[in-house]
Amino acid sequence: MTIESDAGTRQAEADPSKAQLTNASLELTPELADLYRRFDEANLSPLWTQTSNVLTFHPMSKAVPFRWRWADLYPLAERSGELVPVGRGGERRAIALANPGLGGEPYATPTLWAAIQYLGARETAPEHRHAQNAFRFVVEGEGVWTVVNGDPVAMRRGDFLLTAGWNFHGHHNDTDQPMAWLDGLDVPLSDYIDIGFFEYGTERVTDESSPELSRSERLWAYPGLRPLSGLDEKVSSPIAAYRWEYTDRALTEQLRLEDEGHPATVSQGHAAIRYVNPTNGGDVMPTMRAEFHRLRAGATTRPTYEVGSSVWQAFDGEGAMIVDGVRHQLDKGDLVVVPSWVPWSIEADSTFDLFRFSDAPVIERLGFARTRVLDHP
Ligand code: GTQ
Numbered sequence: 001m002t003i004e005s006d007a008g009t010r011q012a013e014a015d016p017s018k019a020q021l022t023n024a025s026l027e028l029t030p031e032l033a034d035l036y037r038r039f040d041e042a043n044l045s046p047l048w049t050q051t052s053n054v055l056t057f058h059p060m061s062k063a064v065p066f067r068w069r070w071a072d073l074y075p076l077a078e079r080s081g082e083l084v085p086v087g088r089g090g091e092r093r094a095i096a097l098a099n100p101g102l103g104g105e106p107y108a109t110p111t112l113w114a115a116i117q118y119l120g121a122r123e124t125a126p127e128h129r130h131a132q133n134a135f136r137f138v139v140e141g142e143g144v145w146t147v148v149n150g151d152p153v154a155m156r157r158g159d160f161l162l163t164a165g166w167n168f169h170g171h172h173n174d175t176d177q178p179m180a181w182l183d184g185l186d187v188p189l190s191d192y193i194d195i196g197f198f199e200y201g202t203e204r205v206t207d208e209s210s211p212e213l214s215r216s217e218r219l220w221a222y223p224g225l226r227p228l229s230g231l232d233e234k235v236s237s238p239i240a241a242y243r244w245e246y247t248d249r250a251l252t253e254q255l256r257l258e259d260e261g262h263p264a265t266v267s268q269g270h271a272a273i274r275y276v277n278p279t280n281g282g283d284v285m286p287t288m289r290a291e292f293h294r295l296r297a298g299a300t301t302r303p304t305y306e307v308g309s310s311v312w313q314a315f316d317g318e319g320a321m322i323v324d325g326v327r328h329q330l331d332k333g334d335l336v337v338v339p340s341w342v343p344w345s346i347e348a349d350s351t352f353d354l355f356r357f358s359d360a361p362v363i364e365r366l367g368f369a370r371t372r373v374l375d376h377p
């Protein structure tokens with residue numbers, strides 16, 4: 001739902017001190033103080049005294065907009081590689097982005113986990129499975145195979161790889177070079193709603209081969225074609241890897257079509273794709289949406305407010321994200337968190353490529369989706 005006016009935002013803008021409901025004028029008599037003490041003893045808490053965000057005129061996330069630089073993350077991941085073995089128990093050498101507004105929890109946003117994961121030369125991260133959904137996005141490097149349900153899936157720059165919930169998975173580095181990538185999971189959401197299950201699998205990955213293409217891609221990854229052996233709807237996409245070759249080509253062609261006068265881009269000079277589940281045309285997983293954006297040099301997007309939170313990663317080129325009026329110039333691998341209802345826009349200095357993931361499928365399924373796009377840049 002795109003709305004051009006928004007009652008909540010207008011009320012809050014008219015009186016910013018009233019960004020949430022209060023009843024400050026009530027006088028605290030001894031009788032009232034006694035009532036509050038009795039509430040407390042009975043484990044009760046009246047609505048009218050709330051200072052946290054029970055009913056706000058618009059989303060007011062505890063998460064804050066924030067940027068992490070790849071140039072800071074990578075050396076710390078590398079140092080972890082020297083000091084911290086990867087193996088059973090710790091499971092993964094993954095370092096989570098901890099949003100400064102979320103009280104030290106390892107959460108990028110209230111719903112999304114984002115981490116840099118590092119695997120040294122010839123190392124293996126053991127197999128396990130969990131209810132939480134996961135994906136990998138590769139901003140640089142290659143040489144790791146993630147083995148999902150016994151199917152080895154190559155990881156290379158620009159690839160987007162799925163590990164939907166409850167599939168066994170382990171990772172092995174088949175080269176003499178380390179590799180680091182971005183993990184996204186619905187861990188914070190799973191924490192609030194108590195859906196977590198976990199099981200250990202084998203210490204070595206169940207298939208140590210390193211094929212170019214996974215079995216999943218050989219069966220599923222052809223545009224517009226489905227195997228008749230798999231016509232049932234699956235809640236998560238059966239495609240284990242969305243290859244950079246296709247993402248890049250789709251974006252290139254959107255911009256070419258725009259040049260040729262055919263409608264193809266989301267806005268002037270802004271090409272974008274969503275990764276989808278071919279069995280239902282929806283998002284790749286029930287809890288997370290993933291997209292890739294490409295802006296032409298000089299292109300900008302209009303400031304946009306969205307319900308739900310996102311994490312962006314710069315992939316290539318020069319440009320900036322403006323989040324709540326703060327400009328973040330981004331280099332390859334830099335990550336930016338956009339909390340719910342915080343306005344963001346992008347400005348491209350050169351052709352500028354960015355990956356994004358969000359909790360949009362949850363927000364949409366629950367009927368809470370709203371978007372507000374400002375007219376002016
Ligand atoms: O690679 O299996 O960042 O289970 C967090 C939890 C990665 C993984 C994370 C995980 C994984």
Ligand code: FE2
Binds near residue numbers: 169
């Ligand atoms: Fe995992």
